[in-house]
Amino acid sequence: MLYFALLILFWSIIIFTLWLWKHTLLKKTWHEPYLSDFALIIESDDWGVGEAYHLERLSGINTLFQRYSDHVKRPAVLTANMVLSLPDTISMQQNCFNQFERKTLSKNFITLLNGFKHCISQGTFIPQIHGIEHYYAPGLLQLAQQNDPRVTPFFNQPDWTDWEALDSPLQGHYVNGTQLPTEPVSKQQQQLQYEHAQQEFFNCFNFNSKSIVAPCYLWDNTSETVWAEHEQTIQYIQTAGYRCNGRDQNGHYHQDIRLIRSGDKTEHGALYLVRNAMYEPADGRKAQDCIKQIIKAFRQGEAATISTHRYNYTRSEEIFNDSIKGLETLLFFVTGHYGKRLRFLSSPELGQWLENPEQAMFCDAQKKEWPALQSLGGLGLLNAFLWRLWYRHQKLRLLSIVTALVIPWGILLLADKLLNSRNPSL
Ligand SMILES: [Zn+2]
Secondary structure, eight states: OHHHHHHHHHHHHHHHHHHHHHHHHHHHHHTSOOBSSEEEEEEEEEEESOOTTHHHHHHHHHHHHHTOBOTTSOBOOEEEEEEOEEEOHHHHHHTTTSSOOEEEHHHHOHHHHHHHHHHHHHTSEEEEEEESSSSOHHHHHHHHHTTOTTTHHHHTSSSOOOGGGSOGGGGOSSEEOSSSSOEEOOHHHHHHHHHHHHHHHHHHHSSOOSEEOOGGGBOOHHHHHHHHHSSSOOOEEEESSSEEEEEOTTSOEEEEEOOOOTTOBOTTSOEEEEOOEEOBGGGTBOHHHHHHHHHHHHHTTOOEEEEOOTHHHHSOHHHHHHHHHHHHHHHHHHHHHHGGGEEEOOHHHHHHHHHOTTSOEEETTTTEEEOOOOBOOHHHHHHHHHHHHHHHOHHHHHHHHHTTTHHHHHHHHHHHHHHOTTSOOO
16 A cells, blocks of 8 residues: 555656646647547548549549448548649640640539539538649749750640659649759749639639648748738648748758647648648558558547548559558448547538637538537546657657556546547457
């Protein structure tokens, strides 16, 4: 009994010392948003303009998503980041590359657009802006005028849809990657890019996008100013947990904001969102790794936001089949283990919850309201808070092991498991 009392005293001293040492961090972490629902977002970049066969691939995703739904009977849904135009190479050849001309999703890819709209009506596809295009058009035009071999094979084609074949630095949109290090793009130019993107997005889907993810995760403070000052304000910015404003001489990305948490605000008041899981099977990032990342997010009371690019589904038939199979593995897992509290949603809806946790969420694409997500409280909140400390801070993790604080935490986890129906059977 005496030993037990001494142990309690020892742990109390450790926790008190920890509070003196890290109280700012502890308070900040405690006051972050925590979800009781298991919210799953599947984000997919680069949809939009492309080849006709993309429609079949999209249809495969739609069929799969219809088969899996959450506890409010909503099917799995893709938050699709849209690329809205391609170069009109014939017009540009005719004007001797004096002016950049576009083929747009709303005018030149109507069958594809109708496919996207069909999936919206089925509840499996929510578009948001990626960019009017996936490159810096004035830079590409300049290279075409100079007969630069990085672009001439493309611009000499009558019909060029494969922008993903461009050199990686050329795929940035809000920075100029025609040479390394990249150069910032002027505010005036970014205003034009954003204006064109919102206009074309509205032409396609009849609503304005309140959320965005910058091509190649390359954007800067000027971009955020443009998005904030425009009449159609961006409220939510999807990130990978940092902001990159350029690439150096060797092509390495430069982070000017190194750590972003979901719910952090830009200096203009927009909310950052953070992707925390990857399912990119074409690059070897398979379903089992993604499942581990989903479990990690849910333990911490975070939404799990998966990144899965279009190319996983639009390359060869074999890659597509493999990607769909893995996607089904993911959906089978989350519906099987978290079904009673699982919520499928899109990124702007998560943004809405972060802004107003009590309110129902409105989906602009579907013109439909979905019930508010539930926030976490009680023992579940304490454990999710401790999981965040555990995963984020190596020193605290080591301290809890060395001082055996993991023992009382294990008891808390067990109590939570017994008392709380939220916990899945993992
Ligand atoms: Zn992209």
